[in-house]
């Protein structure tokens with residue numbers, strides 16, 4: 001169930017009913033500060049709330065310091081594996097959060113990290129992945145099952161509690177959708193920390209989007225998940241867009257325009273596909289709670305239109321009836337529909 005704890009990562013609140021945030025991770029060489037900053041900009045433009053940067057070397061944490069100095073106005077999380085000194089350097093550079101994979105960090109190193117976290121304004125994610133579970137847990141379960149992921153996560157939460165550190169969020173990711181979903185469901189019954197939800201290594205854009213939507217969407221429908229990351233072998237801006245779309249499809253994204261359009265058939269009287277695509281593109285960066293329906297004929301058109309902020313449906317060949325806030329505005333020629341809808345959106349935005 002939804003987490004009871006709330007933590008902040010920079011200015012973003014996570015958990016306990018806070019808006020669900022969308023995050024991604026840069027895939028530039030972190031030491032290339034200019035390229036990394038450019039990618040952060042792209043992620044922000046796509047609507048990203050938090051960004052993670054991998055820090056595998058000392059030079060990368062030096063670059064991270066420079067990135068942080070440039071005040072990106074987005075919380076930055078350092079991704080750390082194997083060498084705890086990178087975590088300390090990142091924390092001392094002023095990073096807003098770090099992610100560690102406990103299977104790759106020993107207990108002594110964890111104590112050092114916690115000491116640094118307590119001295120700084122910094123949060124921690126325990127990021128358990130099926131590819132890097134502790135050896136003894138893996139030996140017990142023989143393979144990275146949901147139970148193994150959860151045992152590792154809970155064990156590490158307890159280790160941090162023993163060190164009196166609870167500014168924590170947790171993830172238990174597998175590339176297998178069923179394993180991930182089962183693990184998160186079990187984990188949500190065991191701990192109160194905010195959950196970072198995702199399907200790891202989900203694949204290229206199309207299959208990865210489907211896997212992520214099924215996995216993350218199932219969990220969100222159960223009320224599980226406080227921040228999400230879609231992991232695609234592709235453009236990071238796409239990851240953000242897919243993440244936002246998953247939230248939008250569940251009504252969990254504030255300020256989003258929901259465009260309902262029919263699949264079209266032989267009854268279609270207007271260019272539903274062209275109009276929907278053009279309007280979707282136009283609305284991409286407009287933040288407004290609104291439903292727009294575009295349907296091809298009178299079969300379902302009037303019903304949807306009367307329940308939409310803007311509703312249009314094919315009424316006769318090349319013409320549509322237009323409704324605004326449930327009231328009929330009139331019948332318009334097809335070539336006027338896009339401009340008309342864009343104008344109404346802008347009016348509603350500024351009203």
Ligand code: SF4
Pocket residue numbers: 262263264265266267268269295296297298299300301
């Ligand atoms: S709304 Fe009309 S045009 Fe669109 S799919 Fe349904 S029947 Fe066909």
